[in-house]
Amino acid sequence: MVAPRVYEALSQPLVGHLDPYFFELSEQVRSLLGHVYSTKNEFNIAVSGTGSSGMEAAVANFAEPGVKFALLTNGFFGDRIGEMARRQGAGVARLAKNWGEPFDPQEAREFIRRERPRVVAFVQAETSTGMFNDARPISEAAHEVDALVIADCVTSLGGMPVRVDENGIDIAYSCTQKGLSCPPGLSPMTVSPRALERLRARKSTVQSWYLDLLLLEGYYFGHKYHHTASATMLYALREGLALIAEEGVENGWERHRRNHLAFVSGIEAMGLRMHVAEGHRLWTLNTPCVPEGVDDARVRQYLLQERGMEIAGGFGPLAGKVFRIGLMGHGSTAENVLMVLEALESALKQQGYKPAGDSRAAAEKSLGATV
Ligand SMILES: *Cc1c(COP(=O)(O)O)cnc(C)c1O
Secondary structure, eight states, X not given: OOOHHHHHHTTSOOOOTTSHHHHHHHHHHHHHHHHHTTOOOSEEEXXXXXXXXXXXXXXXXXXXXXXXXXXXXXXXXXXXXXHHHHHTTOEEEEEEOOTTOOOOHHHHHHHHHHHOOSEEEEESEETTTTEEOOSHHHHHHHHHTTOEEEEEOTTTTTTSOOOTTTTTOSEEEOOSSSTTOSOSOEEEEEEOHHHHHHHHTOSSOOSOSTTOHHHXXXXXXXXXXXXXXXXXXXXXXXXXXXXXXXXXXXXHHHHHHHHHHHHHHHHHHHTXXXXXXXXXXXXXXXXXXXXXXXXXXXXXXHHHHHHOOOOEEOOGGGTTTBEEEEOXXXXXXXXXXXXXXXXXXXXHHHTTOOOSSOHHHHHHHHHHHTO
């Protein structure tokens, strides 16, 4: 959901991509990104392109052809990183789990120590499954073998504790359209000094000209033309980030946690199960299992057509098995939790599902208990 103030920001008068005000704007975004990513890094930019452009920038700049690239994957977006690394000519070593199954920290550490890669990548918030992957064991082992850590924070930034510095993440990227309450169009990235040093020492040129981070450094920090970035999208991003800073980054996480817990209470009261084990769930994206005998496509169609509500279905190995329900950014409100629970319950009843208990009462109780 796009925040009203972001819609307003989108209508501000345009300035050119080399205007002094454009660089004031990108400087404000740089500083706000450092705050929201919880990092002292100075290299914080918004790459022109959606979340996948940040993923591609991370991979193209740090996975030189021929290097060992260790990937920990338990979902669709993890696999996408692996495919990008393969196309860059990196040697990809995979530690793969079923979609929505957590990594065993010890197994993750042993995998990295054994492979001794130059780069380790994982997805912090796996949107295909609703799972949060803990950075700590991964980054600790990666730093032991002097590898850089790439973290996909697309569905965690703005909604969950990303904590780039504390978690030892070297390269993080996200997008504007999930936890930041903006339209799609930019990929906010942060890069550690250690990673930049590695990049400056790189022998081969980065295969992607458009996503070459040192060329982008020349643009955003050296004010030299590289491409025509959109001031409009930067207005939106600045506003989305300012909203988070005004609420307080940690207060925002707490709001997401509280609404997620209330949603889960309602779902379980209804008699549905969550796909991801407790303690590993995203607060931004919820994945209740589709109950036996219910057609998930019909549920989604009912919600969209009768209630004007869009939820997503599962795909890949989770096709037809889970719903994916986003409660992120501007959309994470107690009101939305109660509204979607009620609508989902109606949709399920239409197909003969009998709710076990009172989902609204359970959600309200949870909201009251976690104020
Ligand atoms: C959405 C998403 C992406 C891709 O972002 P786009 O904006 O669709 O390019 C990458 N990783 C994760 C975890 C995502 O949820």
